[in-house]
Each structure stands twice: as structure tokens, then as C-alpha cells.
Amino acid sequence: MSDLANALGAHPFLAGLSDVHLAEIAACASDVRFTSGQVVAKEGRPADATYILRKGRVALKAGPHVVETVEDDEVLGWSWLFDGVWHVDAVAVGEVDAIRLDGALLDAAMHRDATLGHALSRRILLLVHRRLERARLRSLDVFGVAR
Amino acid sequence: MTAAALDLWRPVPMPVVSKVQETADTVTIELDARDSPVRFAPGQFTMLYAFGHGEVPISISGDPAHPERLVHTIRAVGRVTNPLVAVEPGQVLGVRGPFGTGWPVHDAEDGEVVVVAGGIGLAPVRPVFHALAAHRERYERVWVLVGARTPADLLYREELERFAGAHGFDLRLTVDHADDTWDGPVGVVTRLLEAADFDPSRATLMTCGPEIMMRFVVREALRQGVPAEKIWLSMERNMKCAIGLCGHCQWGADFLCRTGPVMRWDHAMHRFDVGGL
Amino acid sequence: MSRYRLDPHDLDRLLERLQEGGRVLIGPRLRDGAIVLDRIRSTADLPRGLTTVTAPGRQHLLDRADDALFGYEVGPDAAKRWLHPPRVELWRARKDEGGELFFEGTDEPPKYAFIGLRACDLAAIGIQDAVFLRPGITDPTYAARRADVRIVAVQCGASAATCFCASMGTGPRVDRGADLTLTEVLDGEPHFVVEVGSEEGEALIEGLPVKPVASTAPEEAAARAAAHQERQMPGDVRASLLNALESPAWDDVAARCLACGNCTLVCPTCFCTTVEDTTTLAGDAVHARRWDTCFDQGFTDLHGHAVREGVAQRYRQWLTHKLSTWHDQFDTSGCVGCGRCITWCPAGIDLVEEARRIGGSG
Known part of the structure; x- marks a missing residue:
């Protein structure tokens, strides 16, 4: 397996996938780095990639407000699967070391290999599920006084 | 009435020696407990009395190795905590305790x-x-x-x-x-x-x-x-006495002032999901 | 147990004996249209020739055709009012000019004697003993009042429509907890049969004009009272209520319950209290406790919101505590079957019926 495929297989998002699937994903992947303050995604612009964070922190922002941060070992971006535009701004906070998965290439690979499509879709749904769970807790504003 | 029995309800006076403003509504105060050291397990609480205002349960936030210094971090959220947060060094508070169960610092060893x-x-x-x-x-x-x-x-x-x-x-x-x-x-x-x-x-x-x-x-x-x-x-509940007599902190069969506030999940789980117990 | 015969006109001798040494005698007397427990000094203070008519939500008094002194069923008061008073000062705090704080105890309470308590009342004292005199947690207020108390019980010869002590195993026969037990016999020549239940009881009647008697009047009275009782607490109530914590049946009783807390006030075992802090004109801070009720929304207030927000949750707390979790805490039920919570519920809610309905005991 290539170094990239090994790196992908070591990431929690993709851990446990078969070597075949990892090779298919690696064919869509490239190493990327962002410097502090660099814009990773811009609301309204075409969303063409998923970023698998290896090291560093990305702030998801709505206007000036940080909605949430995405950190080491987490994943950012799945809009290319749906309407193809980013729904938040994403800005690197410090150095960020990530793997970029090209949305168009991955979409094609998922169509070619339905088992890959199924496996990846499930993992992306799990991300969405976790993010939703956090949003629920957050919406309760549990540290406020006298709710 | 025996002195020992009285002690359950009656506070001990302790002077405030320092106060740190932690956040906008929260302070940490240290009381001089040299005259009656408060030997406690992490997780236990005391009843703190503000003169004329009343008593309220507050967790102990200090170092258990120093029972002569009683440290409390208090957030101003009500009738008694408001005056407690407003105390200044030199003022005297009443203290009862420690009460309740502690965190499993010994059980957690070797892991x-x-x-x-x-x-x-x-x-x-x-x-x-x-x-x-x-x-x-x-x-x-x-x-x-x-x-x-x-x-x-x-x-x-x-x-x-x-x-x-x-x-x-x-x-x-x-x-x-x-x-x-x-x-x-x-x-x-x-x-x-x-x-x-x-x-x-x-x-x-x-x-x-x-x-x-x-x-x-x-x-x-x-x-x-x-x-x-x-x-x-x-677990946090309204407590008025801290000695299992006032009934306020009941959660199922537990008086949380005695079998709590710290408890194991497998003891709490069956009640946790029943709202309003 | 030794039995004696006491003539009604000699009862005052016993009341005098009970008050020796400054003991304060508490017994039934008529006040505000009800028979309450209050300080009495002689038989003249007892409610003579009265009886009670009791039903869910009401109790009223009627005249009897005879001169019975104990011819009624339990009123709203139990010994709790005296042993665990509605309001009691725990201590006073005083600040001197230098800012030093002093905590001072309150005065010693008087010694008490009771007359006229029934089997359910004695069982209730036993339950409050378990609450307030626990190993390691002795409530000084209760302990001081309870210590060295004298109790002259009365054997019930009839039951109110709300009584169910037989099914709780607490009555109607007085078989423990009294120094003396009186059975009032009205047939023929009126007299009391006195049973002695303790050495203190023996001392109380020493020298009084009593005669040994072989009488089965106490057993006959108890049997009559038991035969009147229709209500029966389901035997499986402890488990069945805990299994029904999330039953919609609580909403049904909550729709009728006014959350007034009357049931907890008249209950002879309910012990919950709150504390109140007040300041005297002299500047002393008084720390007092007073009866509280789990029906009050503020009872579980936590930073401005109640843990038991709805009446259904509060009724559930009361009923499950009384009939289920009390066993875990004190190794006994919290209910003695006196029926006061039924009688003094303004909505006439019947806890036996609710326990049966909610617990699904048929």
C-alpha cells in the first residue's frame, strides 16, 4: 500500500476499511497543509472536497462567530455529496496538516464500487450523527443560570 | 441534649482569610479552619452559613492534605450564595461538615x-x-x-x-x-x-x-x-440539613446528602432516565 | 400483662400522676370544631360524649348518647405535633462588635406525657424513632422530647371509615409502645380496663385506686374495630409502585390533587422540614426548622427550577416514599394506616385506592 493509503487507514474516520477500498480512496487523495488564518472553505463557494485532519485545528465560522472547531483526527466537509456548496466558513487555526479527498473523484469511485459507496456513506452519516448529537447538547446551553 | 448530638445542626464559626474572583459570578474563598480542621474526602461538601441569610451546601474545592484551610468555590445563584460571594476577608461564616460521599480516588489507582x-x-x-x-x-x-x-x-x-x-x-x-x-x-x-x-x-x-x-x-x-x-x-439536589433528616435531597431511596452526592453510574442509572424523581 | 379496673371518676388521679415532676400532659380536646391533641390538665378538658363521623375529605362531630371520654376516632393531630413540632428553633447566631460569630442552642423542651394515643399513633412514633434516632444521626430536637416520655394509649373499639391499620399490621390492637393502655367499657357500669405495658406504666398506677381484673374487653374492642375496616392496602404495594414510576396513572391523581400538602401535615410519620432564617430586632439571627411538604413546588428548587415540577411527580414522590422507598431507608413502611391523609384531603383522595390503581393491584 502507498504511504497515503497507510495514512488513510490509520485515521479513525477510515480505520477498518479494506486495503482495496483504501487504495481506491488514496487515488482521490493528496496531502495538504494550511497555515494559520488560511481559508479552507468559504460559505457559498463550491464544495469539492473532504478534509481529513491529521494534525491541527480548523474553526467553522458563521460570519465572525466560531460555531465549532474541528480538530486532530476529525473530518471536515461532505457537502459535495449533496448540494455542492459550503455551508460554513472554515479557517485554519495554526498549522493544519490534512489529507484532501477530491469530491468528484471520490463520487465517481463510489459509483463504480458500490461497496465502497456504502462503506463511506455510513461513515459520513456517523459523522453527521455525532455532530447532530453535539448540536443538541450545545443547544441546551447547560451552563447557563436558572434555565 | 448532648453536645455531640447538637453538633449535627450547629455550625462552627470560621473566618474568611482570602477571596479570589474566579469569574464574573464566581469566587473562591479560603476559611481558616485551624481551630476545627475539616478532614474531607474529595467530592464531599459542607453547609456554609451566611449570617442572617441561611445555609447552603457547597462542595469543598481545596487540598485534602490541608484540613486547616477550607476552600470553597461559590457561584452567586441565589438567596444565600449571593451574600456568600460578597464576603470579604476578615468576615466570619458558619460551617458544618464535611458531608456526603467522595470520588473514588483510591479505587482508581493502577489505571x-x-x-x-x-x-x-x-x-x-x-x-x-x-x-x-x-x-x-x-x-x-x-x-x-x-x-x-x-x-x-x-x-x-x-x-x-x-x-x-x-x-x-x-x-x-x-x-x-x-x-x-x-x-x-x-x-x-x-x-x-x-x-x-x-x-x-x-x-x-x-x-x-x-x-x-x-x-x-x-x-x-x-x-x-x-x-x-x-x-x-x-448529583446535585436542594439540601437543607445535610444529615438525612429534612428529606429534601431524596432521589428514590437515597438521601443524596448521605449516599451521594458522588455515586456510581450503575447505582444511578435506573433513576437517571425517569424524569422528576 | 397485668389488667386492672379503673373507675372513670378516678381517671383524674392518673392524669395528676402523669403530670408529676412538671411533665406536660398532651391529650385530646375540642378546639375549632375538631378533636385535636393539646395540653390538658384534667378529665374536664377531654371531649366528653362526642363521636366522630369520618369519610374521605371530611370529619365532623356528633353527640353520643353516653358520657364516653374516648368515643371518637383519630383527629388531625398525632404525637408528631409535639415530638417533632411544626416549628422549632435550632440555634441563634449572634455577632459581636468585633465581627465574631457565636452559635447558641435553644432552651430545653419540657417532658411530655400523652394520653389518648391509638395503636396507629404508637406505630407512628416507632417509625419516627427510626427516622430521628438513627445510629450516628440523632436529631437532638426529637431526642430531647422523646426521651422519658409517658404514654397512656386508648384501645380503639370502633374504626373510622378511613381506617386501614389492620392491613398495615399496626392495629387496631395496642400491643406495644404504651406504658398503659385504657379500654373504655360503656356497657353496664362504665369503667376502664387498664393494661400495663412497661415498668413506667406499673409505677404510674402504683397507689391508684385500681383493682386487678380478668377482662377480655381490650381484645373484644380491637376485634370490633378491625371488623369495621373495609380498606386494605395491597400486600405488594412496595414493589408495584416502583414498577409503575412512569405510569400515566399518576396524571390521573394529579388532576384531582390540589398539592396543598394537607396529607403530609396530618400524616403522623411525614418528617420533611425546611429551615428558615430570620433576624430579631436585637440583631440575632434565628435558624429554625419547620414542617415542609414534598407537595410544594419549591421543595426541590434547584437554582430557580423545580426538579419535581408537576403535581404528578410530587404525588409520586409522596406515595412511593411512604409505601416503597421508606422500607429501604428505615426498614419499615412509612404508613400506619391511620387514614388521616384520606380524611383531611380536601379532594378526598384515597391513598389506598391510588396505590391499588397505580400499582395495578386489581
């Missing part, structure tokens, strides 16, 4: 320790940090995962960073809402738990914070494989 605290919930676990630091060699990795509403609401921040540096704690902080001063994680505290790389089969987890927060923390801990009997939480 990893994961402390998950949110908001003022950090105050009742602060003695745990002292206890772990005093016998650091008895524990494997120590995770301190802390959530707060905003950076300005984070308690003990500098001290926690000092502690983490000096005693090798893996400290992670997160806030629900960031401001310009904050470039750390933004998000709920459960997320720190998801990201922490501990061995769930060797870990003891202690969580303290609003009940809803603890509900999500326990769910995440169980999902990661921490056994129910290794998860501990601290």
Missing part, C-alpha cells in the same frame, strides 16, 4: 483517570487533582477534560495549566462559545471525551456538571466501552 467537568462542576473535582498529584505514581494517564460556556467562565484556568505541566495531566479545555481571546477548541465537552485516547477498560471516569451534561458524558463513555461500574457522577 487511567478521566475527569470530565463542566462549568461550576469543576469545583467539586478540584480536590481530586490535588489527591492525584500527591500520589501521581499510583495512576497511569490522567485526563482532565473541561468545558465551559465561554472562555471567561473557565474556572481555575491558570492553575489547571500549572497542575497539568507539573504533574503530567492531559488537560483539554473547550468552550461552547468562543471570543477573541480564544483559539482553542469550540464545542461541547463530550467531544473532548470522543477525542481522548484512553483505554476504556483501564479507566475510571468521574464527571461533574449539569445533569444534562453528565447524561451526554455517560452516554459517550459507555459508547467507548467504559464499564458502568467505573463511571462516577455527582
Whole structure:
């Protein structure tokens, strides 16, 4: 397996996938780095990639407000699967070391290999599920006084 | 009436020796307990009396190795805590206690320790940090995962960073809402738990914070494989007497002032999901 | 147990004996249209020739055709009012000019004697003993009042429509907890049969004009009272209520319950209290406790919101505590079957019926 495929297989998002699937994903992947303050995604612009964070922190922002941060070992971006535009701004906070998965290439690979499509879709749904769970807790504003 | 029996209800006067403003509505005060040292287990609480205003249960936040210094972190949220937060060094408060159960600092030896605290919930676990630091060699990795509403609401921040540096704690902080001063994680505290790389089969987890927060923390801990009997939480209820006589803190058959506030998840779980018990 | 015969006109001798040494005698007397427990000094203070008519939500008094002194069923008061008073000062705090704080105890309570308590009342004292005199937690207020108390019980010869002590195993026969037990016999020549239940009881009647008697009047009275009782607490209530914590049946009783707390006030075992802090004109701070009720929304207030917000949750707390979790805490039920909570419920809610309905005991 290539170094990239090994790196992908070591990431929690993709851990446990078969070597075949990892090779298919690696064919869509490239190493990327962002410097502090660099814009990773811009609301309204075409969303063409998923970023698998290896090291560093990305702030998801709505206007000036940080909605949430995405950190080491987490994943950012799945809009290319749906309407193809980013729904938040994403800005690197410090150095960020990530793997970029090209949305168009991955979409094609998922169509070619339905088992890959199924496996990846499930993992992306799990991300969405976790993010939703956090949003629920957050919406309760549990540290406020006298709710 | 015997003197011993009277002691249950009657406070001991103790002067305030120092006061630190922690956040906008929260202070830490230290009382001089040299005349009647308060030997306590981390997690226990006292009843603090503000002259003319009344008594309220407050967790002990100091170092259990120093029973002569009684330390409390108090948030102004009501009729008695408002005057307590307003005390100044030299003033005298009444103290009863300590009361209740403590965190399992001994049971947690020879394994990893994961402390998950949110908001003022950090105050009742602060003695745990002292206890772990005093016998650091008895524990494997120590995770301190802390959530707060905003950076300005984070308690003990500098001290926690000092502690983490000096005693090798893996400290992670997160806030629900960031401001310009904050470039750390933004998000709920459960997320720190998801990201922490501990061995769930060797870990003891202690969580303290609003009940809803603890509900999500326990769910995440169980999902990661921490056994129910290794998860501990601290339950908060209205308490008027702290000696199991006033009935206010009942939760099922428990008087939380005596069989709580700290209890194991497998003891709490069946009641936790029944609302309004 | 030795039995004696006491003539009604000699009862005052016993009341005098009970008050020796400054003991304060508490017994039934008529006040505000009800028979309450209050300080009495002689038989003249007892409610003579009265009886009670009792039903869910009401109790009223009627004249009897005879001169019975104890010819009624339990009123709203139990010994709790005296042993665990509605309001009691725990201590006073005083600040001197230098800012030093002093905590001072309150005065010693008087010694009490009771007359006219029934089997359910004695059982209730036993339950409050378990609450307030626990190993390691002795409530000084209760302990001081309870110590060295004298109790002259009365054997019930009839039951109110709300009584169910037989099914709780607490009555109607007085078989423990009294120094003396009186059975009032009205047939033929009126007299009391006195049973002695303790050495203190023996001392109380020493020298009084009593004659040994072989009488089965106490057993006959108890049998009559038991035969009147229709209500029966389901035997499986402890478990059945805990299994029904999330039953919608609680909403049904909550729709009728006014959350007034009357049931907890008249209950002879309910012990919950709150504390109140007041300041005297002299500047002393008084720390007092007073009866509280789990039906009050503020009872579980936590930073401005109640844990038991709805009446259904509060009724559930009361009923499950009384009939289920009390066993875990004190190794006994919290209910003695006196029926006061039924009688003094303004909505006439019947806890036996609710326990049966909610617990699904048929």
C-alpha cells in the first residue's frame, strides 16, 4: 500500500476499511497543509472536497462567530455529496496538516464500487450523527443560570 | 441534649482569610479552619452559613492534605450564595461538615483517570487533582477534560495549566462559545471525551456538571466501552440539613446528602432516565 | 400483662400522676370544631360524649348518647405535633462588635406525657424513632422530647371509615409502645380496663385506686374495630409502585390533587422540614426548622427550577416514599394506616385506592 493509503487507514474516520477500498480512496487523495488564518472553505463557494485532519485545528465560522472547531483526527466537509456548496466558513487555526479527498473523484469511485459507496456513506452519516448529537447538547446551553 | 448530638445542626464559626474572583459570578474563598480542621474526602461538601441569610451546601474545592484551610468555590445563584460571594476577608461564616460521599480516588489507582467537568462542576473535582498529584505514581494517564460556556467562565484556568505541566495531566479545555481571546477548541465537552485516547477498560471516569451534561458524558463513555461500574457522577439536589433528616435531597431511596452526592453510574442509572424523581 | 379496673371518676388521679415532676400532659380536646391533641390538665378538658363521623375529605362531630371520654376516632393531630413540632428553633447566631460569630442552642423542651394515643399513633412514633434516632444521626430536637416520655394509649373499639391499620399490621390492637393502655367499657357500669405495658406504666398506677381484673374487653374492642375496616392496602404495594414510576396513572391523581400538602401535615410519620432564617430586632439571627411538604413546588428548587415540577411527580414522590422507598431507608413502611391523609384531603383522595390503581393491584 502507498504511504497515503497507510495514512488513510490509520485515521479513525477510515480505520477498518479494506486495503482495496483504501487504495481506491488514496487515488482521490493528496496531502495538504494550511497555515494559520488560511481559508479552507468559504460559505457559498463550491464544495469539492473532504478534509481529513491529521494534525491541527480548523474553526467553522458563521460570519465572525466560531460555531465549532474541528480538530486532530476529525473530518471536515461532505457537502459535495449533496448540494455542492459550503455551508460554513472554515479557517485554519495554526498549522493544519490534512489529507484532501477530491469530491468528484471520490463520487465517481463510489459509483463504480458500490461497496465502497456504502462503506463511506455510513461513515459520513456517523459523522453527521455525532455532530447532530453535539448540536443538541450545545443547544441546551447547560451552563447557563436558572434555565 | 448532648453536645455531640447538637453538633449535627450547629455550625462552627470560621473566618474568611482570602477571596479570589474566579469569574464574573464566581469566587473562591479560603476559611481558616485551624481551630476545627475539616478532614474531607474529595467530592464531599459542607453547609456554609451566611449570617442572617441561611445555609447552603457547597462542595469543598481545596487540598485534602490541608484540613486547616477550607476552600470553597461559590457561584452567586441565589438567596444565600449571593451574600456568600460578597464576603470579604476578615468576615466570619458558619460551617458544618464535611458531608456526603467522595470520588473514588483510591479505587482508581493502577489505571487511567478521566475527569470530565463542566462549568461550576469543576469545583467539586478540584480536590481530586490535588489527591492525584500527591500520589501521581499510583495512576497511569490522567485526563482532565473541561468545558465551559465561554472562555471567561473557565474556572481555575491558570492553575489547571500549572497542575497539568507539573504533574503530567492531559488537560483539554473547550468552550461552547468562543471570543477573541480564544483559539482553542469550540464545542461541547463530550467531544473532548470522543477525542481522548484512553483505554476504556483501564479507566475510571468521574464527571461533574449539569445533569444534562453528565447524561451526554455517560452516554459517550459507555459508547467507548467504559464499564458502568467505573463511571462516577455527582448529583446535585436542594439540601437543607445535610444529615438525612429534612428529606429534601431524596432521589428514590437515597438521601443524596448521605449516599451521594458522588455515586456510581450503575447505582444511578435506573433513576437517571425517569424524569422528576 | 397485668389488667386492672379503673373507675372513670378516678381517671383524674392518673392524669395528676402523669403530670408529676412538671411533665406536660398532651391529650385530646375540642378546639375549632375538631378533636385535636393539646395540653390538658384534667378529665374536664377531654371531649366528653362526642363521636366522630369520618369519610374521605371530611370529619365532623356528633353527640353520643353516653358520657364516653374516648368515643371518637383519630383527629388531625398525632404525637408528631409535639415530638417533632411544626416549628422549632435550632440555634441563634449572634455577632459581636468585633465581627465574631457565636452559635447558641435553644432552651430545653419540657417532658411530655400523652394520653389518648391509638395503636396507629404508637406505630407512628416507632417509625419516627427510626427516622430521628438513627445510629450516628440523632436529631437532638426529637431526642430531647422523646426521651422519658409517658404514654397512656386508648384501645380503639370502633374504626373510622378511613381506617386501614389492620392491613398495615399496626392495629387496631395496642400491643406495644404504651406504658398503659385504657379500654373504655360503656356497657353496664362504665369503667376502664387498664393494661400495663412497661415498668413506667406499673409505677404510674402504683397507689391508684385500681383493682386487678380478668377482662377480655381490650381484645373484644380491637376485634370490633378491625371488623369495621373495609380498606386494605395491597400486600405488594412496595414493589408495584416502583414498577409503575412512569405510569400515566399518576396524571390521573394529579388532576384531582390540589398539592396543598394537607396529607403530609396530618400524616403522623411525614418528617420533611425546611429551615428558615430570620433576624430579631436585637440583631440575632434565628435558624429554625419547620414542617415542609414534598407537595410544594419549591421543595426541590434547584437554582430557580423545580426538579419535581408537576403535581404528578410530587404525588409520586409522596406515595412511593411512604409505601416503597421508606422500607429501604428505615426498614419499615412509612404508613400506619391511620387514614388521616384520606380524611383531611380536601379532594378526598384515597391513598389506598391510588396505590391499588397505580400499582395495578386489581
